[in-house]
Amino acid sequence: MAVSLVGTPTSGNTAAGTSNTLVTTLPSGWAAGDVAVLVGHLSGGTLNMSTPAGWTPLPGSSWPVTEGSSSRMYAWSRVLQSGDSAPTIAINGAMTGGWSMTAFRDGSGVAQAATSTASGTAVTLPTLAGVGAGSALLAAAHVRVASGAIPTNLSPDAAYTEVVDQATGRITSSANLRMEAAYRLTSSAGSYGGDAVTSDVTGSMVGVLVEVASASQAYTGDATVSATATLGPGAGVTRPAAATLTGLASVSAAASRTTAAGVILPATATLAPAALRTTLASATLAATATLTSTAGAGRPAGALLDVTASLAAAGTIDRPAAVALHADVALAAGAAIEERVAATVAAIADLTASADEGGAGQPGVLAAFRARPQLAAGTATATLTATSAGGVLRPTVWP
Structure with missing residues (x-):
């Protein structure tokens, strides 16, 4: 103005x-x-x-x-x-x-x-x-x-x-x-x-x-939100080029951050409840990063949940391509991964109670299990920890 x-x-x-x-x-x-x-x-x-x-x-x-x-x-x-x-x-x-x-x-x-x-x-x-x-x-x-x-x-x-x-x-x-x-x-x-x-x-x-x-003049160059900086509720940052949220920086509830290039959320960075993070290129959630309750990440390309990363209750990842769950990764109760192709459950990964693998028409049957993935070398067991709603059970261990 x-x-x-x-x-x-x-x-x-x-x-x-x-x-x-x-x-x-x-x-x-x-x-x-x-x-x-x-x-x-x-x-x-x-x-x-x-x-x-x-x-x-x-x-x-x-x-x-x-x-x-x-x-x-x-x-x-x-x-x-x-x-x-x-x-x-x-x-x-x-x-x-x-x-x-x-x-x-x-x-x-x-x-x-x-x-x-x-x-x-x-x-x-x-x-x-x-x-x-x-x-x-x-x-x-x-x-x-x-x-x-x-x-x-x-x-x-x-x-x-x-x-x-x-x-x-x-x-x-x-x-x-x-x-x-x-x-x-x-x-x-x-x-x-x-x-x-x-x-x-x-x-x-x-x-x-x-x-x-x-008062309405805007800065249009590259910007960096540095350590411990916060975008508060309702705040927005729109960037025509790459932007970086550095260590401990956070995008709080209802804040939005949009970019047409890559975004990196480093270790310990957090997307709070209802926060939105959208990108047109690949994204990585690094070690100990967390998507909290009701937070969402929409991804048109490959996504990786790294070591000890977790999706909390009601968190979702919608995937048109393969998702890899690495060692010690957990899906909490109510969390969902919807897959159109085979998924690999790596060593000692668990699917906990009520977790849903989207078995359309086959309640309680895991889509990933239907594809009969191979257990990695040295893996002891992969387990389904609760009976499915439809009463259809798979063996605990495949040959």
Whole structure:
């Protein structure tokens, strides 16, 4: 979802005097989760603005950013929370200054920011690389004049919509500031910036360009879910290439993980109840891996249950090709293997009570046994531990 402007941006300044505080107001219509950007403008070479509580200086610059000796800019951001009140900017002395605040909805936060300065009638905004589709770009700038005519206009590039344009009103023998803010929305990813903000009067200019990234932007490269990482209930990860769940990583109940290439579940990895794991290529459940109750694995190619692996009660594997049960592998009560071709029961493997080998039309008769598999060399016995429902018994040991 693309970022959008919230309500009406707000602004203020010291008017015809000076002050050591700037009392701000939040934009109209703001809500919890909106991303607000607060810009402070100051005329003064030795005085500073303090960061309001709960606000964070924008990345990419050391604040304040200064042109000449007395033209200074500060900028902060905050993800607004329920119950927030507008901050007050404190200055460590009475000075000429102003501020503007702009809020954006459906943003994840400030992704990047950069600044530029100039002496003259125009400041060129910096270039931001890697801006995402659906982001908002905020451009803010000011021009300071030490004395003389107060600038009457600051004009952003035509790609931007101006939302703030204000000026202090001190006598012309004193310093004054004109301040503006404008924004644009991006429809495609790429590099943005290099646009000019122009003034009708020469002065000391500072500009900042800020990207508020869309909350829906997705990473499309290869990903690794590392040890002990968890995808919680309802979470999903869709991967166009191979992904690896490393040791102890888990996909929890109702979470899904889909890939078009191979997936490896290493030793001790677990698919929890109702979890889904789908792949179009081969999968291996390594030593001690477990499919728990009601978990399912659907496989169009060969599957292997390795040493000591188990299918718990009600667990299923549907197989159009051969399944090999290796030494000490157990099928618990209620578990099923449906086979269309012969299966091999290896040394001391057991089929426990109520296990079903899908003998259609022949209740209780094991399909694998009907194929009369060979007992491996050195094997003592293979056993059926309970009488079948249909009362048809096979000898305990075949010749």
